[in-house]
Amino acid sequence: MLNRHARELFTRLFTPLAALLLRLRVSPDAVTVVGTAGVCAGALVLYPLGELFWGTVAVTAFVFSDVVDGIMARMAGRTGRGAQWGSFLDSTLDRVQDAAVFGGIALWFFGAGDDFTTGALAVACLAAGNLVSYARAKAESLGYSANTGIAERAERLVAVLLVTGLTGLGLPVPFLTWTLGILAVASAVTVGQRIAAVRAQTREDRAGA
Ligand SMILES: CCCCCCCC/C=C\CCCCCCCC(=O)OC[C@H](COP(=O)(O)OP(=O)(O)OC[C@H]1O[C@@H](n2ccc(N)nc2=O)[C@H](O)[C@@H]1O)OC(=O)CCCCCCC/C=C\CCCCCCCC
Ligand SMILES: O=P([O-])([O-])O[C@@H]1[C@@H](O)[C@H](O)[C@@H](O)[C@H](O)[C@@H]1O
Ligand SMILES: [Mg+2]
Ligand SMILES: [Mg+2]
Numbered sequence: 001m002l003n004r005h006a007r008e009l010f011t012r013l014f015t016p017l018a019a020l021l022l023r024l025r026v027s028p029d030a031v032t033v034v035g036t037a038g039v040c041a042g043a044l045v046l047y048p049l050g051e052l053f054w055g056t057v058a059v060t061a062f063v064f065s066d067v068v069d070g071i072m073a074r075m076a077g078r079t080g081r082g083a084q085w086g087s088f089l090d091s092t093l094d095r096v097q098d099a100a101v102f103g104g105i106a107l108w109f110f111g112a113g114d115d116f117t118t119g120a121l122a123v124a125c126l127a128a129g130n131l132v133s134y135a136r137a138k139a140e141s142l143g144y145s146a147n148t149g150i151a152e153r154a155e156r157l158v159a160v161l162l163v164t165g166l167t168g169l170g171l172p173v174p175f176l177t178w179t180l181g182i183l184a185v186a187s188a189v190t191v192g193q194r195i196a197a198v199r200a201q202t203r204e205d206r207a208g209a
Contacts, residue, residue, distance in 0.1 A: 006154065015075075019075065021068070029085075032090055035065020036062075039097040047107065048107040048111065052164050053165055055164070095133060102129070105164060125156070132194065135194040148194060151183065
């Protein structure tokens with residue numbers, strides 16, 4: 001939902017930065033890679049130290065590279081094999097970022113954060129979120145579309161980053177526990193929605209054959 005509704009606004013917001021980076025001869029791939037390194041550093045260094053607020057600030061500062069890289073690619077007129085490579089790199093490194101964010105939270109709560117349930121729910125969000133992305137990627141590899149569902153990547157990130165950041169500012173941990181629980185369920189529902197979407201398309205194909 002956010003991917004469709006907020007994209008235009010965020011594209012307008014980040015277009016000047018994308019244009020500047022292109023003028024400085026920075027490539028979209030460099031932005032993808034540096035953004036991923038920044039997200040991983042913020043999540044895997046600061047979260048396990050219990051710095052939930054500053055970790056979130058660092059992750060948020062770098063996570064928008066995922067918007068900037070695409071704007072740059074389109075402004076540079078990337079097409080054909082270049083765009084396919086860019087799409088592959090973008091989506092694959094998104095998975096690395098997701099793993100770092102939920103993994104970093106889990107590391108804190110399994111360790112000094114001492115809250116097994118919250119750590120386990122962070123792992124559940126990571127696993128279910130990966131399934132969401134896999135379902136779409138596999139559908140697209142077969143020529144179907146599965147870009148649907150209540151918990152796409154933007155929603156997952158907004159929910160986890162907002163509540164983790166607020167937890168770092170003093171919000172009681174149970175709010176984060178519940179958010180992760182709801183997010184894990186919403187991600188599982190999204191997997192179901194994507195399976196249903198592909199099933200409907202394959203049925204239509206069979207009926208038309
Ligand atoms: C100025 C800063 C403002 C900060 C405001 C913060 C408030 C946030 C409030 C709401 C957040 C709403 C988020 C909305 C998301 C934006 C919508 C959007 O665009 O989503 C999708 C994108 C990108 O997806 P994708 O990568 O698929 O698309 P691309 O456009 O990149 O295109 C891909 C194609 O591009 C080509 N290509 C790409 C790369 C490459 N190297 N080469 C290429 O060729 C190729 O053809 C590809 O196919 O973004 C996301 O999904 C990321 C979402 C980020 C959401 C971040 C949420 C953070 C929000 C809140 C955190 C608050 C923390 C506060 C802490 C304090 C707490 C008190
Ligand atoms: O499928 P999902 O995880 O909800 O959402 C995402 C897609 O919207 C995006 O186009 C892709 O670049 C990401 O890697 C990710 O797959
Ligand atoms: Mg991107
Ligand atoms: Mg992406």
